[in-house]
Amino acid sequence: MNGATRAILLGAPGCGKGTQAKRLQDVLKAPHLSTGDMLREARKAGTELGRRAAGFMDRGDLVPDDLVIAMVQERLARPDCEGGYILDGFPRTVAQAEALDRAGVVIEAVVDITVGEDEVVRRITGRRSCPSCGRVYHVEFAPSRDGTHCDACGTALVQRPDDQEATVRERLRVYHQKTAPLAEYYRAKGLLKSVEGDGGPDAVFARIMAALGHAAGGPAR
Ligand SMILES: [Zn+2]
Known part of the structure; x- marks a missing residue:
């Protein structure tokens, strides 16, 4: 097998990123780390970071960057990340990406899953x-x-309030506004791989594996 895969998955809400990340975890034996899961875990465990994050979540506020990054670093330091990791939904902004770089977090590929807006609305x-x-x-x-x-x-x-159409369209608008610069940031580093997110999960997964294989130097020769 090849060495570790240290990758970030990008994609708008509803692009299927979580599903793909879980499959990558199984195939690559690299933990799938979403900030949502990490936040819920930390909250449930009642850790210091979890308690601080819970305060923001309960008010409906975004958890601040420094808190999220502390949680990510804590998680990446665990032994199961030695063979690689799949970051899902983080970083979201250039500021967070720069903070990850400063923290010395190694990223070898950034896979951006792209799906049309109407399809996303239908899914969500x-x-x-x-x-x-x-x-x-x-429902479908x-x-x-x-x-x-x-x-x-x-x-x-x-149906969660977050999943209603007006909210979804607004989330997409905000997502693209924030994430376009992030994609550019990684494109400039030569790490960005855009992958079509339309079609079934199997087709999308195959595209992602091809993109990662390419990023990692291709299959064993
Ligand atoms: Zn139930």
Whole structure:
């Protein structure tokens, strides 16, 4: 096998990034690290960083950069990251990317998954989640058995306010405004790989693997 893959996945909300990151984790044996998961973990564990982050999350505010970066660094220092890691949804801004560089975090490839806006809206507005156990469904692609209750625990499913159309379009606008400079930042470093996110998850996964293989110098020769 090749050496470690240290990569960032970029992509607008609803591009399928989380799904792809989990598959990459299985294939590359590199942990998939999303800030959302790290924040929830830290919060649940009641760590110092987790408690501070919880205050911001409960007010509906973004968790500040220095706090997120401290959490990422703490996570990347664990032994399971020695063989590589997949950062999902972080960094979001050039300021965060620069902070990662300053922290000495090695990034070998940045995969940007691109999907058209209307397709993203369709994917996101169909999401339903279980307020009790957190399981996520989709009215079109992955409905629960009766369409309205969680298969695992029977709780009535809800559409999160974040997943309503007006909110989604606004999130996309903000995302692109913030992320375009980030993509440029990594393009200038020769690390950016744009991958089409349309089509099924298998096709997208194959494109990502090809992009990463290329970034890592190709398959073993
Ligand atoms: Zn449930």
